[in-house]
Amino acid sequence: MSAVIYDFKRSFFRLSTLLLLIIFILVGVASTYLIYSSMIQQGYSLDQKLSVIAAIDTEDNCLIIKGYVFDEKGDPVSFAQVELYINDKLIDKASSADGFFMLCTGTKISPTNINKFFENITKLAQDSKLVVTYRDVREEVRSSTIMFREVKEIPLTIGFPRIYYLKRTLYTYHSPTAFISTSSPILIPRIDKDDVAIVYFINPFFSLGNNSIEAEYCIGNYLSLYTEKNITKACEEIKDLGVLNKTIVSVKIPLDPKYNGLAILIKKDDLNTTYITGYSTSRGINTIYLSLLSTPLGTIVNFAPIIMLYLAYVLMAKPRSIGALEFILARPITRLDLYLTRYFAAVLTGLTLSIAVILGLGLSTTAILGITPDMTALLTIILGLFLALTAIYSVYYSLATSIRSGLYLAIGIILYLIFTIFWQTIVIIYAYITGQLFDFQKLTELISYSYYFNPVGAVNLLLTMLQKSYGLSSVEVNPYYVGLSVAIWIIVPFILGYLRFRRINLST
Amino acid sequence: MIEISNVSKSFGRIKALENVSFKVNNGELVGYVGLNGAGKTTTIRIIVGVLLPDSGDVYIDGYSVLKEKRKASMRIGWVPEIPIFEPDVKALDYFVYLAGYYKISPSEARRLGKELFERVGLSGTENRKLKEYSQGMKKRFALAVSLINDPPNFVFDEVLNGLDPEGIKFFRELAKNFKKQGKAVLFSSHILSEVEALADRVVFIHKGRIINILTMQEIKSMAEKKLIVKLDKPLEKIPEEINSYGVPVVEDNTLVIRKFKGDQSTVVELLLRQGYKIMEVKLEEISLEEVFFKLIGEQK
Ligand SMILES: Nc1ncnc2c1ncn2[C@@H]1O[C@H](COP(=O)(O)OP(=O)(O)OP(=O)(O)O)[C@@H](O)[C@H]1O
Ligand SMILES: [Mg+2]
Numbered sequence: 001m002s003a004v005i006y007d008f009k010r011s012f013f014r015l016s017t018l019l020l021l022i023i024f025i026l027v028g029v030a031s032t033y034l035i036y037s038s039m040i041q042q043g044y045s046l047d048q049k050l051s052v053i054a055a056i057d058t059e060d061n062c063l064i065i066k067g068y069v070f071d072e073k074g075d076p077v078s079f080a081q082v083e084l085y086i087n088d089k090l091i092d093k094a095s096s097a098d099g100f101f102m103l104c105t106g107t108k109i110s111p112t113n114i115n116k117f118f119e120n121i122t123k124l125a126q127d128s129k130l131v132v133t134y135r136d137v138r139e140e141v142r143s144s145t146i147m148f149r150e151v152k153e154i155p156l157t158i159g160f161p162r163i164y165y166l167k168r169t170l171y172t173y174h175s176p177t178a179f180i181s182t183s184s185p186i187l188i189p190r191i192d193k194d195d196v197a198i199v200y201f202i203n204p205f206f207s208l209g210n211n212s213i214e215a216e217y218c219i220g221n222y223l224s225l226y227t228e229k230n231i232t233k234a235c236e237e238i239k240d241l242g243v244l245n246k247t248i249v250s251v252k253i254p255l256d257p258k259y260n261g262l263a264i265l266i267k268k269d270d271l272n273t274t275y276i277t278g279y280s281t282s283r284g285i286n287t288i289y290l291s292l293l294s295t296p297l298g299t300i301v302n303f304a305p306i307i308m309l310y311l312a313y314v315l316m317a318k319p320r321s322i323g324a325l326e327f328i329l330a331r332p333i334t335r336l337d338l339y340l341t342r343y344f345a346a347v348l349t350g351l352t353l354s355i356a357v358i359l360g361l362g363l364s365t366t367a368i369l370g371i372t373p374d375m376t377a378l379l380t381i382i383l384g385l386f387l388a389l390t391a392i393y394s395v396y397y398s399l400a401t402s403i404r405s406g407l408y409l410a411i412g413i414i415l416y417l418i419f420t421i422f423w424q425t426i427v428i429i430y431a432y433i434t435g436q437l438f439d440f441q442k443l444t445e446l447i448s449y450s451y452y453f454n455p456v457g458a459v460n461l462l463l464t465m466l467q468k469s470y471g472l473s474s475v476e477v478n479p480y481y482v483g484l485s486v487a488i489w490i491i492v493p494f495i496l497g498y499l500r501f502r503r504i505n506l507s508t
Numbered sequence: 509m510i511e512i513s514n515v516s517k518s519f520g521r522i523k524a525l526e527n528v529s530f531k532v533n534n535g536e537l538v539g540y541v542g543l544n545g546a547g548k549t550t551t552i553r554i555i556v557g558v559l560l561p562d563s564g565d566v567y568i569d570g571y572s573v574l575k576e577k578r579k580a581s582m583r584i585g586w587v588p589e590i591p592i593f594e595p596d597v598k599a600l601d602y603f604v605y606l607a608g609y610y611k612i613s614p615s616e617a618r619r620l621g622k623e624l625f626e627r628v629g630l631s632g633t634e635n636r637k638l639k640e641y642s643q644g645m646k647k648r649f650a651l652a653v654s655l656i657n658d659p660p661n662f663v664f665d666e667v668l669n670g671l672d673p674e675g676i677k678f679f680r681e682l683a684k685n686f687k688k689q690g691k692a693v694l695f696s697s698h699i700l701s702e703v704e705a706l707a708d709r710v711v712f713i714h715k716g717r718i719i720n721i722l723t724m725q726e727i728k729s730m731a732e733k734k735l736i737v738k739l740d741k742p743l744e745k746i747p748e749e750i751n752s753y754g755v756p757v758v759e760d761n762t763l764v765i766r767k768f769k770g771d772q773s774t775v776v777e778l779l780l781r782q783g784y785k786i787m788e789v790k791l792e793e794i795s796l797e798e799v800f801f802k803l804i805g806e807q808k
Pocket of ligand 1: 505507508519522523524542543544545546547548549550551589698
């Protein structure tokens with residue numbers, strides 16, 4: 001055991017390893033900056049941390065606004081200052097308590113004068129905004145109007161167009177597509193353990209008369225839910241939420257990480273309407289982060305195998321070629337011990353590198369983006385990188401046991417180029433030959449699946465699985481195949497190498 | 509005790525060893541002598557378990573090198589003919605690394621290392637890289653490493669080769685001490701006279717076969733002086749005085765005095781006085797090397 005540690009130290013604390021480690025950490029930091037600036041470029045605001053949902057309702061013949069404020073953790077915020085402006089004129093202000101606030105628009109309504117009422121509402125929709133201030137954070141929330149999806153004409157006796165205020169931030173649980181469309185008045189400020197989400201949505205009916213609704217929900221693929229005419233076809237299973245009568249309804253819904261779309265189906269009398277939102281069981285910012293992460297990760301994966309190529313050279317190819325392993329083998333160890341020691345020394349180096357690189361990436365993410373990246377995602381990536389490094393090391397190690405060190409370097413570099421830099425090109429050439437090049441979906445799948453046949457494919461495969469679970473990729477990667485591929489890439493060269501090493505003459 | 513049992517080894521079509529068997533007992537210094545390429549190094553590499561034989565086995569204190577390598581290796585120290593180490597490591601660090609295989613903690617190994625470096629004459633070079641060591645220094649380093657756990661058996665492959673006189677003296681002392689301590693020591697050389705001063709027995713190897721195993725006594729007796737005197741007629745009776753010059757043997761008209769000591773002219777005078785004519789006088793001196801070649805020659 002101590003020999004493994006010693007060989008590990010010797011592999012890890014060498015200039016080249018440490019230099020590459022530093023380069024990788026710098027790549028991590030630089031990538032985080034790149035991710036940060038591309039988030040800014042794409043209009044994502046990292047400073048906007050408060051999410052707000054509010055709606056206009058009626059009380060005592062007066063138009064009022066009821067709503068909630070949440071912080072970036074999804075907790076309701078007390079003592080947030082909420083101001084209502086109409087035409088930039090301060091109309092009312094209130095302080096939130098347990099997240100809840102209520103404002104008075106000062107507009108009286110008379111249910112008898114429908115036209116006047118409608119006029120007031122339209123004016124509010126156009127001219128009003130909420131300004132929420134909490135600590136040094138200030139958010140402006142403009143109003144929107146609910147679009148009824150399946151109702152073309154709303155009799156005024158039943159309902160009015162509902163004005164609502166909604167601010168979804170990068171810290172809520174909406175998939176990135178949902179940041180673009182704000183048409184659904186659904187807010188998911190928090191997801192508890194077991195993926196149970198606290199979902200807020202706006203009752204489209206005023207409390208003018210009876211505003212109780214029957215609500216159901218279903219989850220499925222966001223895009224299918226959005227495009228399918230008969231929504232039930234795109235649904236996994238429709239489940240009941242019961243009868244609800246608040247202006248802003250809050251319900252608990254278990255979200256399935258497999259899917260990325262939530263539909264809330266609302267029924268009142270003969271009227272049906274559906275709200276659809278994209279969700280992710282991780283905060284939106286994590287999802288965006290993950291989608292942007294594949295580039296820097298790709299860079300690291302492209303260069304990390306060089307370390308393993310080099311370690312197999314230093315630990316096996318070179319000492320074996322010059323005959324230096326004999327003197328070690330004369331110690332009270334067997335050939336298997338020696339083989340294992342130098343194998344695991346590098347595997348341990350690979351593990352340390354993976355952890356250090358990803359930790360560097362994670363920490364700079366926390367420092368620069370101000371978010372804690374999703375632990376599951378980070379661990380998955382660490383695992384992927386580690387497995388990839390172990391597998392490529394197995395390949396190099398088995399080569400190092402059998403061929404002289406000069407040839408080893410030549411073959412090692414060629415394999416490196418094939419498995420990293422030229423891999424996609426090779427797959428694209430293959431796609432061209434087999435005529436799959438111009439089918440984008442097919443090509444994407446082909447590239448993803450090609451990594452089963454690549455020793456460093458584990459990172460890409462696990463990243464694809466992650467991105468799929470975040471709704472960022474449509475390619476289904478079979479985890480069993482991933483395991484099988486990784487196991488074969490690690491074990492087969494390892495055993496072949498040993499079979500050779502077991503008998504080989506270790507002198508020059 | 510080191511026991512080599514029916515070991516054969518081929519490198520491709522070259523038969524390096526054929527059915528090699530011999531023993532090195534405890535408290536015994538055994539020389540292993542043969543020409544270049546005879547198979548000494550091959551035997552020794554098999555003994556220490558770094559080369560696998562095609563057949564046969566080696567037992568170190570009864571532990572099979574093939575089946576119980578860890579236990580066998582624990583009981584034997586080895587100084588290779590040409591020691592090769594990983595070149596970029598500092599000497600003492602490498603020592604500590606190797607000591608780790610004997611379950612010696614780094615701090616203890618460091619202390620032991622300094623002590624052994626001192627003993628083998630390497631003190632002051634602890635922090636040099638092994639690639640900066642000379643051949644002799646490498647030998648000394650290997651010697652220090654072989655002493656890590658003070659094993660009861662040692663094999664030294666051409667250990668004097670490359671050592672300076674001081675080193676040779678040190679090694680001789682060491683070997684004698686090992687003998688006193690009851691250790692079994694095998695050391696190879698291609699020069700018989702090199703092992704003369706130390707060995708109790710010598711194993712001769714030629715072209716991969718053991719051709720003879722002789723005690724030093726037997727070898728020395730073969731490496732005698734002979735006085736050969738050819739006379740004009742057969743010697744009837746060996747004169748009494750001749751016996752004090754050695755062991756006389758008569759063959760027709762030739763007198764051979766084995767283990768000859770003394771002055772040859774007095775022998776000639778003696779015979780002349782007896783009335784013989786001396787046809788030829790030859791003093792044959794067989795050196796150890798000649799014995800060696802003779803042994804090999806007999807084998808041809
Ligand atoms: N690794 C090897 N590959 C091929 N042949 C080898 C190898 N090692 C030794 N031999 C051959 O085996 C035979 C015995 O070599 P060995 O090194 O054991 O001789 P030696 O008695 O130690 O010689 P020297 O006195 O020169 O050290 C020689 O013919 C040599 O060429
Ligand atoms: Mg030799």
